Every structure is written in C-alpha cells, then in structure tokens.
Amino acid sequence: MEELRNDEKKKGWKKEILFPVLLSLFYGIAFIFADFYNMPVAGMKDFVILALQWDVIVLATYGLLLLLSLNRYVFAVTFPLLTLACTVLTYFKYTVKVSLTASVWDLVLVNDFQTSMEVVSWALVVLVILSIALSLAVVYVRFRYIRYYHPVFWLIVALALVGFTNSYYPIQRPVSYRMPYNIYYSFRDYQGIKRTISEHRPPFSRKIKSDDDSVTVVFILGESLRSKNLPANGYGRNTTPRLLKEHNVVWLPNIHSPYGYTHTSVPYLLTRADRLHPERAYEERSFIDLFKAAGFKTSWIGNQESDPTFLYFMEEADTLTFVNGGKTVYSLDQWLDGNLLPPFRQQLDRDGGKKLFILHTIGSHWYYRSHYPDAFACWKPEIHSKIVSSNSHEQMVNSYDNTILYSDSIWEEIINSVRNNDAIVVYLSDHSECMGENGEYTHGGTEKEALHYPACWVWYSDRYAQKHGDKVRALRENSRRRYDSSFLFHSLLDAADLETPYLNRKFSIFSH
Numbered sequence: 001m002e003e004l005r006n007d008e009k010k011k012g013w014k015k016e017i018l019f020p021v022l023l024s025l026f027y028g029i030a031f032i033f034a035d036f037y038n039m040p041v042a043g044m045k046d047f048v049i050l051a052l053q054w055d056v057i058v059l060a061t062y063g064l065l066l067l068l069s070l071n072r073y074v075f076a077v078t079f080p081l082l083t084l085a086c087t088v089l090t091y092f093k094y095t096v097k098v099s100l101t102a103s104v105w106d107l108v109l110v111n112d113f114q115t116s117m118e119v120v121s122w123a124l125v126v127l128v129i130l131s132i133a134l135s136l137a138v139v140y141v142r143f144r145y146i147r148y149y150h151p152v153f154w155l156i157v158a159l160a161l162v163g164f165t166n167s168y169y170p171i172q173r174p175v176s177y178r179m180p181y182n183i184y185y186s187f188r189d190y191q192g193i194k195r196t197i198s199e200h201r202p203p204f205s206r207k208i209k210s211d212d213d214s215v216t217v218v219f220i221l222g223e224s225l226r227s228k229n230l231p232a233n234g235y236g237r238n239t240t241p242r243l244l245k246e247h248n249v250v251w252l253p254n255i256h257s258p259y260g261y262t263h264t265s266v267p268y269l270l271t272r273a274d275r276l277h278p279e280r281a282y283e284e285r286s287f288i289d290l291f292k293a294a295g296f297k298t299s300w301i302g303n304q305e306s307d308p309t310f311l312y313f314m315e316e317a318d319t320l321t322f323v324n325g326g327k328t329v330y331s332l333d334q335w336l337d338g339n340l341l342p343p344f345r346q347q348l349d350r351d352g353g354k355k356l357f358i359l360h361t362i363g364s365h366w367y368y369r370s371h372y373p374d375a376f377a378c379w380k381p382e383i384h385s386k387i388v389s390s391n392s393h394e395q396m397v398n399s400y401d402n403t404i405l406y407s408d409s410i411w412e413e414i415i416n417s418v419r420n421n422d423a424i425v426v427y428l429s430d431h432s433e434c435m436g437e438n439g440e441y442t443h444g445g446t447e448k449e450a451l452h453y454p455a456c457w458v459w460y461s462d463r464y465a466q467k468h469g470d471k472v473r474a475l476r477e478n479s480r481r482r483y484d485s486s487f488l489f490h491s492l493l494d495a496a497d498l499e500t501p502y503l504n505r506k507f508s509i510f511s512h
Helices: 002-030 044-069 072-096 102-110 113-117 122-145 151-165 169-176 181-198 262-270 278-282 287-293 308-316 337-349 393-418 462-467 469-478 487-495
Strands: 216-222 249-251 297-302 319-322 355-360 423-429 456-460
Touching: 002 044, 002 072, 002 122, 044 072, 044 151, 044 169, 044 181, 072 122, 072 181, 102 181, 151 169, 169 181, 216 393, 216 487, 262 278, 262 308, 262 487, 287 297, 287 308, 287 355, 287 487, 297 308, 297 337, 319 337, 337 355, 337 393, 393 423, 423 462, 423 487, 456 469, 462 469
Parallel strands: 216 355, 216 423, 297 319, 297 355
Antiparallel strands: 249 456, 423 456
C-alpha cells in the first residue's frame, strides 16, 4: 500500500509540473504570440532577444496560472473567464490591431449595447464558443486528474514568480502591456484615470477678457522632434519642404526643455509651471481652463495613450477625442498622425466663434517606421528591427527623418484648414531625441542632454497678421532668443489676445 502511494505521488509530481506548464505554453502560443508575430527582426540575434522576451511573458503567465490552479474551485471560475477574455483580445489584436488600454476600457464601458454589438462577427462568436468549450474541458481535467500533493511548495513558487515579474520594472513594464496581465493593468490604469479626473484643482479665479471673437488657436503638441533636424535650423536635409514654402512661418531654434520625457514635459508645457515653480504642473489647471473662461470652444484630439500626469488637462477640454485606436508603445503596426485630421476638420467646421485645438501627435516616437507611410520613405535604408542596436546609424537617422517628412505633410494639412481664418498655429515638441550622441538613440533610459532641445515653430494667417501686426513683429524679433519651454502657457494666452493677470508677457514670444 505504501509503495502504491509513493508511486502515485511520483506520478502526481509529474502532473503538478506538466499541467501549468502546458497551460502557459498554450497561452504563449494562442495569445501572447499575437503581440510578437509582426515584430521586425534583422537576424538571429534579434530573434533570440524577442524569443527571450516572449519567454519572460510566458514565465510570468506560468506563475499566474499555477497560482489559479492550486485550488480547483478557484480554477473552475477564473480559468474560463481569463481564457475567454484573452480569446476576445487576441481576435481584435489580429483583426484591427487593437490592444487593451485604459482608453479602450473607457470606450467599452461608456458605449451602449447596440454600439458594442457592432464589433461582433461570426468569427468572433465561433472563437468564443471554442474558447468556452476548451476551458471547460481543461477544468474537467483539473477536477478529474490533477491533484497537488505539495500545495505549499507550489504556492511559494507561484507567488515568487508573480511577485518578481510584477515588481522588477524592466520585466514588469513589458509584462503589464501583454496578455493576460494587461487585463488587470489596463483596468487599474482606467480606475486611476477616473480618480485623477475627479481630483479638484481650483479654477483660475480672476476675470479674463477676450477682445478677439473669431480667432482660432491650434497648438500641435509634438513628440520627440529635434530642433537640429529641421532645415530652417541648419540641417542638411530638407525634412520640411512644405513648411519651408510658407511665408508666414517663424522658426524658434533655441527652445530648452528641462524634461526629456512626455509624462514630465507635457504638464510643464500646459500649466504655469516654470523652473522656480515646477509644482504648479500638479496643482493648477492648464491654459485650457483660461481659454474656456474666455468663451473659447476647446478641443483635445489625441493620437497617444493618455497619461495620468496630463489626463486632467485633457478632460478640461469641451471635446476630447482619441484617434490612436488602442495602440501602445509596444505596438508596431502603422500608427499615423493623419488620423487626427478628420476630427480636427469636423470640429473646426462646427459652429462659429473662437476655438482652441490641442492636437497631440505621435510624431517621431520610436518605433519610427510605424509613424510614416511607405510614400514618405524618402531616405533609405530604413530601420528593419525593433532592437535599436541592430540598426545602423544611417538607418536610424533615415527613418527618423522620414517621420519628420511625414509630419510636414500633416502640418500643411492643418495650416490649409485654417489658412483663410483668423488663425495661429503653434508647434512645440514635448522633448527632443537622441540620434547617436555618445552612441545613444531614442529617449529611453536615463536623461540625456540631447533630449532637451525640442523643435518649435509658429505659423500665422494673413488675417491674423492684419489684426495683430504688433504680435507678429514681436514674434519675428524674438525668434532667435533663448526660451525655456514654459514660454508656451503665456504665449498662447498672448496669441489669443486674452487679458488676464495670469499672463506674464515677459515669457511670451508675442510681446517685446
């Protein structure tokens, strides 16, 4: 009898090991692979790196599935639900290139039933049925054949794996963006965003006066664009052929940003924060609130993920529109700023009066090849791998410059939309980008000096120049001056001719 028990325990060890391993491998192939299949690689080295990343996600998933399977009743409830959710997410990842993010949660939870049903297809229904059937079969196997003889040991293993992969940042970040963990992390971000929106920041209390009843102010919030890579600032390539033909463009090559990352630079740009008062970025409202108080219709159209550090300001706008389609920094599908144009034109044509637009672009963010269409692949060879070190310096620069060439075409479309209006367009990138300085590229890792010199330019319509000739003259005279990027808050208020105590003309590019 004792020998029989020992033999059963030996077989139990094998089942204890194999069951969660097979489940995690199934998840790795059926679901996690959807986030890796289209990643560009340039040889065996890149393939091995991506394979190791996939292995890490699968290992994190193994820890989760092992933890869920230790109790068969918990497993019977959670495994079918998790598998069903991953099935649906994988379907949309393959068909419409959408990943689950906080903004997608927002769309799902605010849509009515009829709108939600519009995304359902027969293929999805079949996959859901198969997923449920397979899940129930696995639950049956767990009840009928699997018994954990060493539950405490496996509990320690599972908690260690889940804890490590969700606390060690270099691993936690990619894990949190991939199935199945992105279900939890994206919903947590969604809840955090709701809390951020509900925070109370007092409105600007003093009266605001606006004498211009027809002006349109467009602020293009750029991404990762270097001042150095613009021909007007001395760059050898003509990366902005369309903008160079515009007579009413003023280039500002000497802007310095104290921050080199989006999540820190954007709150600084939008608020009264400056080097002496950086805390204002997290305590006060943005210039959007002042424009609204002055009677402007305000719109934010975003082509990036929302970030808790500046989501509050996005919600200040009368209209908030996302066009990024559930893309994340780990998305390598085509992700273009041209998607900003339809809602911009639609809202521009709606009603009359004065308007403020904030267009948040994806611009020149890494992975560069995702952010311009084939027609704008002017400089070759282009990057061909997600692994930065696998691309040559020439490839990195070529693809980066191609993103600028494409952005130039978007800027032209925006300008053409307001050319006959009383309008002004201000472009400022959130930060710059490393392009080989000290062997470093992009803006990942630690702060680097090259990140602090963002591109900036201003375009004004003829009608605007006629009404505000003094502002245009000041702008041209100030174009070569050095400014901290905190100039933006005061300059936009000044450009719109707002009279408010919160405007300090000493920091405005439109004042002498």
